[in-house]
Amino acid sequence: MTRLRWCLLAIATLLASVLAVPPASAAQDPAPILDPIPDDPAPSGLGLVLQEVARLPKSEPSAPPTDPRLVRWNRINHVGELPDGSGRLYVPDLNGKLYFLDKKTRTPSVYLDVKATFDPDFFSAAGLGQGFGFVAFHPDFKRNGKFYTAHVEAGNALTTKTPDLTPQPKTGFHGVIDEWTATDPKAGTFSGTHREILRIGFSGRIHNVQQIDFNPNARRGDADYGKLYLAVGDGGNGNVGDNGGDPQNLAVPQGKILRIDPSGTNSANGKYGIPADNPFAGQAGKVGEIYAYGMRDPHRFSWDTGGSHRMFLAHIGEHEIESIHQIDAGSNLGWSEREGAFTFRKDDRCHLYPLPADDAKYGYDYPVAAYDHDPPANWDCASDTGHAISGGYVYRGKLPALRGKYLFTDIVDGRLFYTNEREMKQDPTGQKRAQIYQLAAYDTAGNPVTMKQLAGDNRVDLRYGSDAKGELYLLAKANGKIWKIVGTKQYAGCKPGPKRVSHVAAAKNWAPVTPSKWRFPGREVILAEEGVQRPGPRRPFEYAVLKSGPVFASARIDAEVRLDTPVEISNRDVIIVFGYRDDTHFYYAHLSSDNTIYPHNGIFVVNGADRLRIDQQWNANRSHGAPPAITDEKWHGVRVTHCAGTGEIAVYVDGGARPVMTALDTTFGSGRVGFGSFDNIGRLRDLTVRGTPAE
Structure with a gap:
């Protein structure tokens, strides 16, 4: 009897201890990460000498905006050089016009009015990237006169026109890609024809089609020659609601980089081609146009024109992470399961979390460089922190101090950064990233300045552009100006004296x-x-x-x-x-x-x-x-x-x-x-x- 009582007591004690242990999920529930990237960008001791080269005309959105962030001098968002040897630069303005800059004087003139062409459906009145988003000139533009534009439509377009790929529920905007053919590629004003080749439906007014471009490293006869890349955002809410999971869903185009052949016809609408070497081409239930996926706001991408010839993407985050990724065929950046190299949880709109122990099985491609927002302690996590990344090029121009550096910027506050291309290596654990360095800026007289001072505003709206020789430019929506990087200067580099x-x-x-x-x-x-x-x-x-x-x-x-x-x-x-x-x-x-x-x-x-x-x-x-x-x-x-x-x-x-x-x-x-x-x-x-x- 004594032995039985002892056994029952032992069993009861064991059961009590087992029941007292919380479920495994609760016991292992990780705490949020309050400072995801503790290391700040380091001082580089190097500055960019900036020369003002142009100021573009003032412009207005398609209707009076309610968002003060759209009230800018204009909304220029890129500068590039026509691939025809003319030396002319081109500048798109989100509010609707495409400008050419004279080779010698850099005087702007209107080449094409995209807004007027598509009115009254053209839309740039809400959303930071809406309007005439981008332009890409075919590498053989000098002979074929072809170039491509991305713009946004709303209004009657939503009922009279149909997206080509699966639209998001409650579609409120269309991202439209058009092909234009100039009768005379040498002309200073467009005359010719255009045709629509692709239309994508988005529910939100942000994260529409961002950059479109051609790989500058591809030569005639290469598989990538003439293939058009499109950075397609998640529509602004690709992490929750009706569109939750779109960036990970290979059956829809949102939250992806697409790759198409404008000269082909094997797409569903017959207006462009799907390259056979795309990673998902011909696979049932998957959008064959997809080149890479798992993205929130794939803002700007570029290829290194020397060195590794790798493709890099500057990706704008949700909570805290601004990141740079190497993009290969089939890359998955992880959004909205991941933000940078951290777990994103849909039930917590304010924090990021550690990666799970079994993270390797997902095969996400984590940033090669990143920085975080470091918001103040009283920050309302539903509001804008005032930080967003914009790439960015690996510099291969004539300035020795910049060669091999990937230069990029923070759109909002105008900080100038770089990483070393050779240090930008992929790490499957997400733990190793290239060091980010902050650059100073100088005017041509050698005076230290900030981009906020040059733009005349605390919100700079800053972006990079490049010419055919790989020399870089900066442009700001705040005052519509463009500066060329014409030299470098050591910080506090004054001669010490005699x-x-x-x-x-x-x-x-x-x-x-x-x-x-x-x-x-x-x-x-x-x-x-x-x-x-x-x-x-x-x-x-x-x-x-x-x-x-x-x-x-x-x-x-x-x-x-x-x-x-x-x-x-x-x-x-x-x-x-x-x-x-x-x-x-x-x-x-x-x-x-x-x-x-x-x-x-x-x-x-x-x-x-x-x-x-x-x-x-x-x-x-x-x-x-x-x-x-x-x-x-x-x-x-x-x-x-x-x-x-x-x-x-x-x-x-x-x-x-x-x-x-x-x-x-x-x-x-x-x-x-x-x-x-x-x-x-x-x-x-x-x-x-x-x-x-x-x-």
Whole structure:
């Protein structure tokens, strides 16, 4: 009886423990990822020299828009060169007109009015990509006069015209592809014929047909010669509702890149051909036109015209991820099951999640480079964060500093980026991506500028274009201007000047805040005791100013520094002072093992008030700056450059080719140099200052 009672008790205990374990799905339910890509774009130390070449005429949407984002000077969205050797550039405006730019003067003239041709059905009054979306000239345009346009129709077209491929339920817009044949390809105004070749139905007013283009690497006789690629969006809601899953559904065209032969006739409507080498051609239940799929907003694509000749796509994300993908036949980017290399869940409109353990079985093609939105903590996740990627070309032109770099931009805020093509490698796990670098910009006089300044608006609406030689252009809807990249410039690359000061480790050359805390044994300048906070504005507690030599305007400071505070202690730092006027007016570069709080690991100005952070690497929404500059107790080489004329500041560590921190500030145009810390100990040696003495 005792044994039976014991057995029953053991069974009851076991059952209780089993029942107490939550279901496997609940136990393993992953937490959302709050910062999908913690690493921010790094400073490149390189800038683009931009020359304004044209301004296109002001234009208006097809009806007064209700979305303020459509109220622009015009809505130019691409610039390219006609493939006929004429040197003429072409520019489409979403509001309806196609412009040619004269080879010499770059004066614009209307070549074709797409809106007038298709009125009253032509539509550009709502949706950021609606209207005359794109134009692609046949590679043999010089002889056959053929080119292709993508535009959007609504109104009567919805009842009088029928989409060729499966439309989305509740279709509200048509994306239309037309072929045009110019009677005289040399003419400055179109005259000829046109025919519709493809019509696609979309339910939403965004993510319609984006870019259309030909592979510039294909030559006559190649299988890809004359094949037209079409970037087709998901209609704006390809993740939920009636259209949920469209990007993964191979029976519909939405959320795909299509590839067609305009000269063929074997399509369902008989107006174009489906290439036999398309990955799904001839397969029952699948759209044979599909080349790649799983896309939300495939905004811009291009081919590397050198090197690998790979095709790259800039893909605009939903929650947070702006990504670049290598596109091959049959590629699946994963939307709407994935956004970038993260799980997208339809039941959570605000977060992304880790990939599942069995993710490899799906075979998704993850980004070769990506950045995230980093929205503020109080962000309404249903609203626009003000970020969207636009590609982008692998540069193969005449400027050596840019060769082999894939240049792209953020449409909204106008930031300029690049990745190195050789580092853009596919990783099936989605974990390895090419580093993204941020570029500066300069006018032709060498003055640092931003695209917001050049466009005259905080919303730049910026895009890239290219000419036949591979030289790149930038164009902005905000003011309708086009700039050509005519050179490159090193950030804070001013010449250091004729004066040099070195071999100054002796005590007589320094003026410390607290002399008793310092040691000058010969080669080194040593802060031997930690400083304490002093009255006045918040600033470094203890430093010594170099008295030897002149007051410098532009200067380059080279030295080796060491943090003697043990690594077990947090908040370790040393500082390099420059532009020093007095105890409450100077700059300093803060080199720290911590980059997660505002006062650490950055560039600061003290101007009669608490130190103010001025470096361009501080991410206030995520509370982190540049990667920690010093994390051990070893010697490290440091270089600080300060260009007094422009206000550019750059900080390099250990001989790096790129700065770890940059800033732009003109508060102080001259001053002395120094070394110190807040409340740590450290030392400096081999100090050399080169620069221009202040007048």
